Amino acid sequence: MNSYAQHEHHDFLNAVRQALADPPLQAALVRLTSTLMAGNRRGYAALADIDALRDHAKLIKEHTLAYLDRYLEQLEMSVQKQGGHVHWASDAEEARQIVLGIARQTNSRRIVKSKSMTSEEIHLNPALEAAGLEVTETDFGEFIIQLAGERPSHLVAPAVHHTRESIARILSKYSGETLPDEAQALAQAGRRLLRQKFAQADMGISGVNFAVAETGTIVLISNEGNARLTTTCPRIHVALMGIEKVLPRWGDLPVFLKLLARAATGQALSVYTTLITGPRRRGETDGPEEFHLVLLDNGRSRVLATPFRESLQCIRCGACLNACPVYRRIGGHAYGGVYSGPIGSILTPLYDSVVDNPHLPHASSLCGACQAACPVKINIPHMLIGLRELQTHQRGKSRWEKLTYHLAAAVLQRPWLYRLGLRCARLVLRPLAHEGWLRHLPGPGTAWTEARDFPAPAPRSFREQWRQLR
């Protein structure tokens, strides 16, 4: 299986139909995305210089990507200077082998993990479990979906598709107790069940939100205390990061700290901002004995040299998901990849296959809400259009498409033919209209009217009205 695609043959259209016909999912999506979007707007509105700050963040990202090799080498040197180990993984398999190797060398059997989409990307858990290791996700949402045998459906709220009732069922089954479907009781149960895992763990695996090249510091941002316990209780800490997460200087960090939580939830800062610079030092009472940083490429340097390079500026805040009218209706699982929503519709085709993911670049109304919500103003609509173009070049056009485009070109080049076509369409379609709308179009138009109405042609065209007016 490719590292990005979750299913070899994901049927996007079928998944969309299922999602639309799932009332609890629809209710959960409306609840979550509305709350988070309101937070995003509130968070941005609270800063007078928000636009300048977002532009500044974008400039830092552009600069970093232009000198990525230099900053990654600087990061490696800085981490080593602080007593850490750095590993380079060109793809998912290499990254899995590196983590397995560290587990073997350090005799680690029990692993706790804090939330990491990069570890989802490389399918780390199945590889660790296949090697006989015990892996426990410690972010509460991730813990739930691990117990349910599922995958995250949102970048920052992985279990958004679950209700309190379903979480109570899952936790009750795991713990052997009958837990009420009350938020506080469930959180307490989660804390109780996970606490002992932290105490027993040999190794903690975390993701990385940012890594500062200048100092060798990795930054973890979360709203639960689990990332701190994951990175300080076990003897070994392994941090897994995509190479695009590096920031050049210490002074760049506040720009992103101000933006990430505001964009994601509207908080001024997340509850925990954890800065880790190397393993425990002599005289310190806590922290791991060993710190390993795994730098994952997995197609990123390939994308760096394409017109889609801007996608590497993503800081995984999830704001574009919450803003997207498509994600808000279908949720994350329908996309079929590790990353969902507008940014997932770019990342999955780019890293998996443009041809094998034909629907994703089209799963967008191109309304621009994603770009407006994005803290680094990534031009997502522009890249989606670029991917559509790439798809057409790579797979070629079907006979029907060729015929349609030839026909359209012939008509558009001849105004008299265009006008005649309009008149014919009016003659055929107006009798089928009801209150100005067509509920069922014939032929290939059926696909359109299956999900929405089509405006009936006006009784007179604009040109006809204009002529009369004059």
Ligand code: SF4
């Ligand atoms: S593309 Fe922008 S809005 Fe979407 S997850 Fe990335 S940083 Fe956030």
